[in-house]
Amino acid sequence: MSDSPPGVSDLLGVLAYAELTAFLRLAEDATRYAPSLTDQAALGGLAAAEYAHFELLRDRLASLGVDPEKAMEPFTGPLDDWHALTFPGDWLEALVKAYVGTGIALDFYREAAVGVDDETRNLVDEVLADEGRSQFAVERVRAALQEDPKQAGRLALWARRLVGEALSQGQHVAAARPELAALLVEAAGEDIGRMFARLTEKHGRRMAALGLTPGP
Amino acid sequence: MSDSPPGVSDLLGVLAYAELTAFLRLAEDATRYAPSLTDQAALGGLAAAEYAHFELLRDRLASLGVDPEKAMEPFTGPLDDWHALTFPGDWLEALVKAYVGTGIALDFYREAAVGVDDETRNLVDEVLADEGRSQFAVERVRAALQEDPKQAGRLALWARRLVGEALSQGQHVAAARPELAALLVEAAGEDIGRMFARLTEKHGRRMAALGLTPGP
Numbered sequence: 001m002s003d004s005p006p007g008v009s010d011l012l013g014v015l016a017y018a019e020l021t022a023f024l025r026l027a028e029d030a031t032r033y034a035p036s037l038t039d040q041a042a043l044g045g046l047a048a049a050e051y052a053h054f055e056l057l058r059d060r061l062a063s064l065g066v067d068p069e070k071a072m073e074p075f076t077g078p079l080d081d082w083h084a085l086t087f088p089g090d091w092l093e094a095l096v097k098a099y100v101g102t103g104i105a106l107d108f109y110r111e112a113a114v115g116v117d118d119e120t121r122n123l124v125d126e127v128l129a130d131e132g133r134s135q136f137a138v139e140r141v142r143a144a145l146q147e148d149p150k151q152a153g154r155l156a157l158w159a160r161r162l163v164g165e166a167l168s169q170g171q172h173v174a175a176a177r178p179e180l181a182a183l184l185v186e187a188a189g190e191d192i193g194r195m196f197a198r199l200t201e202k203h204g205r206r207m208a209a210l211g212l213t214p215g216p
Numbered sequence: 217m218s219d220s221p222p223g224v225s226d227l228l229g230v231l232a233y234a235e236l237t238a239f240l241r242l243a244e245d246a247t248r249y250a251p252s253l254t255d256q257a258a259l260g261g262l263a264a265a266e267y268a269h270f271e272l273l274r275d276r277l278a279s280l281g282v283d284p285e286k287a288m289e290p291f292t293g294p295l296d297d298w299h300a301l302t303f304p305g306d307w308l309e310a311l312v313k314a315y316v317g318t319g320i321a322l323d324f325y326r327e328a329a330v331g332v333d334d335e336t337r338n339l340v341d342e343v344l345a346d347e348g349r350s351q352f353a354v355e356r357v358r359a360a361l362q363e364d365p366k367q368a369g370r371l372a373l374w375a376r377r378l379v380g381e382a383l384s385q386g387q388h389v390a391a392a393r394p395e396l397a398a399l400l401v402e403a404a405g406e407d408i409g410r411m412f413a414r415l416t417e418k419h420g421r422r423m424a425a426l427g428l429t430p431g432p
Contacts, residue, residue: 037292048239
C-alpha cells in the first residue's frame with residue numbers, strides 16, 4: 001500500500017461493502033416485489049453482477065495485504081442505514097432505487113478513484129461499468145409510466161429521497177473517514193463545484209432516461 | 217424438442233426454478249443470519265453461483281423454443297412450499313440446509329437426467345457440479361460442533377426434516393407432472409430400489425461430512 005494514497009483501502013472497503021450489500025438488498029427486493037419470474041430473474045441478474053464485483057474488490061484488498069472485513073467494517077453502519085431509510089415500498093420503487101440510487105453512489109466512488117494508483121482505478125472503473133445491465137429497470141419504469149403517467153410524481157419524489165439520504169449518509173462517512181473524503185476533494189482539485197455539477201448532470205440524465213423530470 | 221423425452225422441459229424448468237429460488241433464499245439467509253461479513257460473503261458466493269446456473273438453464277430452455285417462465289411455473293408452488301416449511305432458524309440451520317437440503321434435491325435431478333439427450337444431461341451435470349463451493353458450509357458446521365457437540369442432535373433432526381419435506385414436495389411434483397416422474401423411473405430402470413439406495417448413501421455421506429450421524 002506504500003505507493004497508494006492512504007484512502008485507497010477505505011475506497012476499496014466502502015465499495016466492497018456497497019457491492020455486497022447491494023447484492024443482498026437487490027435479491028431481497030426481487031424476492032419481495034417482482035411481478036413475474038422473468039422480472040425476478042432480471043433483478044436477480046443485477047444482484048448477481050454486484051456479487052461478482054464484490055469478489056474483485058475483496059480479492060484486491062487481500063492482495064494489498066488488507067483484511068477485507070476490516071476494510072469494510074467502518075462503512076456498514078452508514079450503508080445499512082441508507083438501505084433501511086430507503087426500503088422500497090413496491091416494485092417500481094425497487095427499480096428506481098436500483099437505477100438512480102445505485103447510480104449516484106457509484107458516481108461518487110468513480111470521482112474518488114480519479115487520484116488513486118492505476119491498478120486500483122482500473123479495477124474501480126471495471127466494477128462501476130454498468131454494461132447495460134440496468135437497462136431493464138429503465139424499460140420497466142418507462143413502460144409503467146406510459147400505462148399510468150400519474151406514477152411519475154411519487155417516483156420523482158422517491159428518487160429525490162434516495163439521493164437526499166445518500167448525501168446525508170455520505171456526510172457521516174466523510175466525517176468518520178477523513179482520508180476517504182480527502183481522496184474525493186483531492187480528485188476534484190480546486191473545482192469541487194464542477195465535480196458536483198458533473199454528479200448532478202449524470203443524475204439528471206438517469207432521471208430523464210426513466211421518464212422522470214430531473215429534480216431541481 | 218422432438219428428439220427429447222417429453223419430460224425434458226419439465227426437468228429443465230424445475231431445475232431452473234430450483235436454482236433461481238435457491239439463489240434468492242440463500243441471499244436471504246446470508247442477510248439474516250451470517251455472523252460476520254466473511255460468512256455473509258461466503259454464503260452469498262453460493263447464492264451467486266446458483267444464479268449463474270439458473271441463467272444456463274434458462275438459456276437452454278429458450279434455445280429449445282420453450283418459454284422459461286412457463287417451464288418453471290408448475291414447480292413454483294412445491295418449491296416455495298419446501299422453502300417455507302424449512303425456513304432456517306439460525307446460521308447453523310441455514311448452513312445445513314445449504315449443504316444437505318440442496319444436496320438431496322440435486323441428487324434427484326441428477327438421477328432424472330440420466331435418460332435425457334446428451335446436451336441436456338451435460339448441462340445438468342455442469343449445473344449440479346458443486347466444485348467445492350459448499351465446502352465452507354461443512355467447515356463452519358464442523359467447527360461449531362467441535363465447540364459445542366450438543367448442537368449435533370438438533371441439527372441431525374433438522375436435516376431429517378429437510379429431507380422429509382423434500383420427499384413430501386417431490387411427491388406433489390410427481391403427481392402433478394407424470395412425465396417428469398417418468399424420467400426418474402425410466403432412468404432407474406427396473407431397479408428403483410437401487411436408485412433410492414444411491415440417494416440414501418449420498419445423503420449419509422453428507423451427514424457424515426458435517427459430523428452428524430446419518431439418519432436411519
